Amino acid sequence: MGLSLTSDVQYIKGVGPAIGQLLNKLGLFTLKDCLIFFPREYDDRRKLPCVKEVECGDMVTIVLTIESMSDKKIKKGLHVIEAVTFDSSDWMKAVWFNQPYLLKVLKPGLKLLVKGKVETNLFTYMPQINVSETEILRSIDDIKKSTGVIIPIYNLTAGLYQAQIRDIIKQAFMAGKTLIQDNLSNHIKREHNLMELLPAITEIHYPTSVENYKKARYRIVFDEFFFYQLRLEKQRIQHKQIAKTTPLIYTHAFINRYYQALPYRLTNAQNKVINEILDDLRKPVAMNRLIQGDVGAGKTDVAIVTLLAAIESEKNGVLMAPTDILATQHYLKIKLLLEPFNIQCSLLKGKMKKREKEESLAMIESSEPCIVIGTHALIEQYVSVSNCGVMIIDEQHRFGVMQRIKLQDKANNPHCLFMTATPIPRSYMLTCFGDLDKSIIDELPPGRIKPKTSLVTDEFLPQIYQKCVERLRLKEQVYIVFPLVEESEKVDLKSAVDGFESINIIFKEYQVGLIHGRMKPDEKSEIMKEFKENKIHILVSTTVIEVGVDVPNASIMVIQDADRFGLSQLHQLRGRIGRGGKQSYCFLISKSNSEQAKKRFKAITDTADGFKIAEYDLKIRGPGDVLGTRQSGLPQFQLADLLRDEQVLLLARKVAKHVLKEDPSLSSEIYQSLKKQLDSFTDTMIGQHLN
Template sequence: MTLDLYSLPVTKVSGVKGKKPEELLALGISSVGELLDYYPFRYEDYTLRDLTQVKDGDRITVQGTVAGVPQVQMYGRTKSRMTCKIVVDPLFITAVWFNRHFLKDKLTAGTDIVLTGKWDQKRLHLNVTEVEFPGRGTSQTGTLQPVYSVTGSITQKWFRQTTKQALLQFGDLIPEVLPGKLLRKYNLLPRKQAVALLHLPGSMEQGQRARRRMVYEELFLFQLKMQAYRTLNHERADGVAHPVDLPAVRAFVRALPFTLTASQKNVLAEILHDLQQPFCMNRLLQGDVGAGKTVVAAVALFAVVKAGYQGALMVPTEILAEQHKRSLDRLFEPYGIQTALLTGSLTERTRREVLGSLQMGMVDIVVGTHALIQEDVFFRRLGLVVTDEQHRFGVQQRSILRRKGMNPDVLTMTATPIPRTLAITAFGDMDVSTLRELPKGRKPIQTYAVTHNMLERVLGFIRREVAEGRQAYVICPLIEESEKLDVQNAIDVHAQLQFAFPEYKVGLLHGRMAPAEKDDVMREFSQGRLHVLVSTTVIEVGVDVPNATLMVVYDADRFGLSQLHQLRGRVGRGEHQSYCVLIADPKNEVGKERLKAMTDTNDGFEIARRDLELRGPGDFFGTKQSGVPDFRLADMVTDFEVMEQARDDAAGLVKQPDFWTEADYVPLRHYLQREHIFDSEMLD
């Protein structure tokens, strides 16, 4: 990873000329180093196969002899289908080519031939994609050929030749970055050999061994960056060391109207310990829907205020901000702690009053939306920033709020349970606390998967719940009708339910409504003035409505698993039994898998694990903004054990004094330097 190959332009590779450098740039390749780091995503296997050992539909390579005269059928001027009988011992098969009739003259009886294509077992047909005549030019028979992600006029053949040429010219300059200790510990190939074998493996085993080496390196370097940042950050005593009044905090916890779970107590101990340290806390608090994250945040805010500092709680929506403020007021009122609300819909006069009180220190805790990060918001002594729903705020927005204090502590909460391995990777610069258990008395939500022809029964279920004084959510994937998708939309369903339930009030909520309109509808529902709320997924992160006991999701097979779990979490917040009904198309296989997971378990961590298996990490997080690294080779689901090894190795290494001085670690220190880890700016 020295700069040599990365500062060497890709035009130094023989054959890279004309428009090719420009086209390579579109793939993110401008240097020789980047070309060699551009790995194949799979291999084509040209090993000769025995036709008696292959399955129908397999892609195979076989060697045979032309045994008949080729027959050509033309379709129009250019399209054709050509067939020819070939003996592939012990079978007599038909080879089929589409639009390759120019090969006809080469197919003379007795000619040896190597064919690659898709095998049709029933008809003994091979649909040929590639053909070779042994002894005529170079052959790929018996080899593994890399397949790259290429675009434009760059062909697989050209890219293969170019990487091969780059390895010939510069392969010996590929530097080693991993210390000998780690290479020996895991019996890893030297980097030079691993890179060459990834591009040109002699066998699948060699390719797998090369991949194993480079996957470890990729995950190790990522974790090294995170662990070095954390170690250096912990050594920089420029955070707030809060003089936490532990007896006062214990008394506050004892006075709560409920008992904390063991999980909540453990997490609180971790947070209170961090608050007392001189470095900045950077902790992710994750827990399932309804696991009691807000109470944990409230205790942390109480501790900070008692230590003489201010706290800020940033949430995604105004109505959620109002709800949190009401909850905090109930808890803090007996202690004289002053809270304020700061949202976009405040009048100018009220806003000025709140800003003035904040700056003078008359407000202890401010709850707000993005309005908190505007330029004219100043704190007197900001000590703790809590952000709710990690994925709704960009990294940049969180860092703006952090800079409003003298490096305040940061607690980030998310109700999207993330498997531990993924959490330590995606949020490697954070400590991760997890709430595993739900508060006592929570009844599990009963979940049912039904088909569209059971709609009448579903409507009867809604009527029964509403008649008993409860409320229901009805979720649709679209706002309005679409020509492309045959799925239910909120506007039509709202009209249907108004017709079906003339005696009840049915509300409508969707993303195209103005924020104030959305808040009004949500307020009406939370205050019980609406009986049924038809909505798109805008309520996924929503308010607490303890009286809502039924969640109906139309076309549930169109939603991701974690999203369905979040929607289900909108009910089951009160004393009454709650239900979730998922209406879906039984023919959608992936949808069926999701619905099975939903009816099997209420555990958000198990749901998240299955969602990862079905969708992969990129889709799981939904946005690049979430901070999930985009690895070249590593897969965060299948390589999770390597990830944990890499993390432990990196954490151990940066704590050793010799890591910062010994020659064996120079390449790693250079890597950290290039990644700006020694700069004072936070990773955010």
């Protein structure tokens, strides 16, 4: 009986249960998984060099025969295998570092195909290859299969070898190539000059030319983006159909009073975004909008206007923040601004005095509309937010998806506004948040002076501290940021606790405070209150101040071990200063001399544009680190790269929107196979993400 695309990998010829378990570690569970397990790179073996032809510094693939070998353990954690090898032209030493498992298979007389970097041996002056990849050539057939062609190189797990995985993929291909169905309609393929699916998959595994490989990769990348965007767009359309809610009937009474009370005019960008939100709130479909604005762009004003629209409509407005500090700050600021309006504001956090919590809950549950500001405590079972007109989730990527859904469910399908100050490049925005309507505040308020950012080494700290003293004498304030709470034995980094002690000695005339994530919420709130009131002049901190903390009088930030932070994180930290209309200064302290560190620091010292910084950061660290893959909802594509393939993404999105506009239910004949593919999306990595 033949295999199907859903057949377990263990039934592929040459696999079996034991190897099947190893394949499972690579995410390969079915025959279909093997067909789309694409190579991570290729090794061009059409013409391999001989020993005489290689030069010091070359990365080469070469066929060698073992003459003799030895192994030794130099020190704890370092095992070395050495072999004297040869080919028809000369002798070469081969060295394997920390690959002791090869002792079981390497023997004199064995022919090997090895890949590695060539250097000159210090003692014998013989050319030496430091081997990174090894294949054993046991027969003439092995030599024919492994040389003279372009070879795919796959990701491995312990216990699997390249030759072995190549054979498995080949067997999977033999069994499954007739089962592959191309579900993209012919007119889409013709219109966009897309290769057929089977030839594209074949070319990715076994490339015949650069031109054909590019066409094949384009087809696979288009498919990955297209089906993902099709699903997102379908969800967005369905949301508008099923997310029925009460339109907000606001009068602009409070909103206009708020505008008049502000000591400044809102920017054009803020007004544009507010109009988009107010337009959404009038509709009987729940708003589902993401606001993105760089540090200091004025998202709080937009949030307050949105909350006031709810109050005017006799509804509660809810604002959820990721930390106690940020929730408390929002509460104090909003309460102060809205005090003349006689609007009730309630704060709900995890750690509160019993009486305060009871008062907050009573206010939330009363029939009188109020503004509710809180942390994840809002999703607790005992909290009722049923009369909710608008829900705002600040720094939304810091909440888990389930937390956000739980809060939305509690509030019975309210209008939802998600806010983030983490700049996200367009391609990531379309992928992570493609089912949301989007607004960008791309203009800073007038009078905002960008901080001057400098990279300095430890030896210049006395001069920097002198600069701090000059500003402290002008009654301004200083942040000093450390990457750790306490010193780590494993890494030589200054900690906030040690830093606090030394800063206290250096600045003994001034009041120094310490804040970090391990402190109790009440302690953190009290420290921030004292810093805001200028009772604390210097605040020693970890990244707990990264988001939302607003102290306009702070004009200097010193960031220790700055190379330990991501660029977007440094940009967020830097955004805590320069809020008071005075020139501010950010000093990045680093011992690192690496080229990568220099490039990264140049990116942040050269520009204050958060979008450019985020894009550069994503290129270096990848989206998982910058956005947090789980939180951001970023799918794991097989070949597609969101930065490199942005143009393909934009095309795929355009085609997906056109298809669903033409046939929202995909019921016409030409889209039947497309609908089938979309419905079976659950068996792919991306499908699992979407579900």
